[in-house]
Amino acid sequence: MFNTSVIELNRTALRNNVEFIRNYLREGCRFSSVIKGNAYGHGIPVYVPLAEECGVEHFSVFSAGEAWQAQKVAKKGHSFMIMGATDRQEMEWAVQQRIDFFVSDPGALQDAIESAGRVGKKARIHLELETGMNRTGFEPRELRKSIPLIKKASHQLTLAGICTHFAGAESIANYHRIQNQKKAFRRMVRLMAREGLESENYHTACSAAALRYPETQMDMVRIGILQYGFFPTREILIDYMVKKKTNENPVHRILTWKSRVMGVKRISKGSFVGYGTSFLATNDMMVAAIPVGYAQGFSRSMSNRGHVLIRGERAAVVGMVNMNMMLVDVTHIGGTEKGDEVILIGRQGEREITVASFGEISEQVNYELLTRLPECIPRIVTD
Numbered sequence: 001m002f003n004t005s006v007i008e009l010n011r012t013a014l015r016n017n018v019e020f021i022r023n024y025l026r027e028g029c030r031f032s033s034v035i036k037g038n039a040y041g042h043g044i045p046v047y048v049p050l051a052e053e054c055g056v057e058h059f060s061v062f063s064a065g066e067a068w069q070a071q072k073v074a075k076k077g078h079s080f081m082i083m084g085a086t087d088r089q090e091m092e093w094a095v096q097q098r099i100d101f102f103v104s105d106p107g108a109l110q111d112a113i114e115s116a117g118r119v120g121k122k123a124r125i126h127l128e129l130e131t132g133m134n135r136t137g138f139e140p141r142e143l144r145k146s147i148p149l150i151k152k153a154s155h156q157l158t159l160a161g162i163c164t165h166f167a168g169a170e171s172i173a174n175y176h177r178i179q180n181q182k183k184a185f186r187r188m189v190r191l192m193a194r195e196g197l198e199s200e201n202y203h204t205a206c207s208a209a210a211l212r213y214p215e216t217q218m219d220m221v222r223i224g225i226l227q228y229g230f231f232p233t234r235e236i237l238i239d240y241m242v243k244k245k246t247n248e249n250p251v252h253r254i255l256t257w258k259s260r261v262m263g264v265k266r267i268s269k270g271s272f273v274g275y276g277t278s279f280l281a282t283n284d285m286m287v288a289a290i291p292v293g294y295a296q297g298f299s300r301s302m303s304n305r306g307h308v309l310i311r312g313e314r315a316a317v318v319g320m321v322n323m324n325m326m327l328v329d330v331t332h333i334g335g336t337e338k339g340d341e342v343i344l345i346g347r348q349g350e351r352e353i354t355v356a357s358f359g360e361i362s363e364q365v366n367y368e369l370l371t372r373l374p375e376c377i378p379r380i381v382t383d
């Protein structure tokens with residue numbers, strides 16, 4: 001092994017999560033697996049084939065670069081959709097490859113038409129509508145102006161989707177804002193329909209919206225975090241449990257992050273441990289060195305606060321997390337030795353380090369913590 005830690009992806013957990021999502025969706029609604037941010041840190045090259053094994057056929061990415069990376073490892077005939085920015089060159093590539101992409105403003109619409117012309121194939125576009133997030137998408141005024149152009153370009157464009165994104169469906173505090181977005185979306189869709197512009201797909205829902213507002217599922221959902229085994233927020237999980245009268249979280253974490261003990265050392269009472277003076281041994285103790293640090297995605301804010309699992313016990317981080325190493329207290333874990341398995345995220349025996357607990361200490365949401373797991377850590381599949 002040429003790496004100091006490894007990320008395992010559990011096939012059984014993913015199969016369970018995909019099945020849960022499938023069953024939750026309304027009849028005929030398609031599941032697009034969102035794999036931006038290196039598949040939320042799970043690693044596109046390993047995650048995509050694994051998801052395909054579990055029956056996933058449609059993937060959403062942010063950039064053309066991610067689409068390229070995913071397409072290289074995916075089965076022929078599976079579909080990709082780019083949700084972020086694409087420049088002209090990337091659009092031409094997407095048109096050539098029959099990859100769908102979002103068109104979010106009149107400039108991009110013009111580029112899409114021209115790219116299609118140059119390539120000699122139709123561009124499969126998803127028109128993104130601005131409904132209240134105030135980030136990207138056609139304003140009603142821009143849409144009205146663009147309709148004649150879209151109609152005229154029917155030989156260059158396939159209107160593969162009409163879509164929007166909700167501004168915070170994971171929190172009940174945003175309820176009214178979401179309702180207003182739903183209304184704005186319907187208004188704009190009606191406006192287009194009156195002009196004879198209809199689409200193969202209407203899609204608006206991310207994980208939170210699909211769960212809490214099932215009416216937003218429409219023809220397709222863009223599900224990210226849920227497939228990886230996390231509810232977007234605790235609020236959405238509780239809402240789900242109350243509605244379904246269950247105490248069980250229906251999805252399971254598929255990722256485990258592990259390393260090995262690099263060495264163990266005896267420290268005498270009164271010594272400082274690691275860089276500087278942030279940790280003073282107030283008793284004789286045993287510390288283990290773990291070859292993982294902030295360069296590997298183990299946040300420096302876990303210094304003197306985080307935990308890992310060794311021999312089924314919790315071991316506290318002592319001193320500062322270094323670039324490539326950290327020290328943990330193993331005084332109470334008799335027999336700890338070089339080569340012992342170390343769990344950074346995941347389960348060992350009776351105990352578990354959850355992504356949520358890790359995130360709370362380092363003040364990162366699940367999304368951030370996961371996507372920060374470096375690409376260079378090997379991902380392997382387990383059963």
Ligand SMILES: *Cc1c(COP(=O)(O)O)cnc(C)c1O
Pocket residue numbers: 034036083165205206207208222223224225226232
């Ligand atoms: C990231 C993203 C999603 C998926 O969000 P989750 O909360 O992870 O399900 C859906 N749609 C768009 C436009 C996104 O950027």
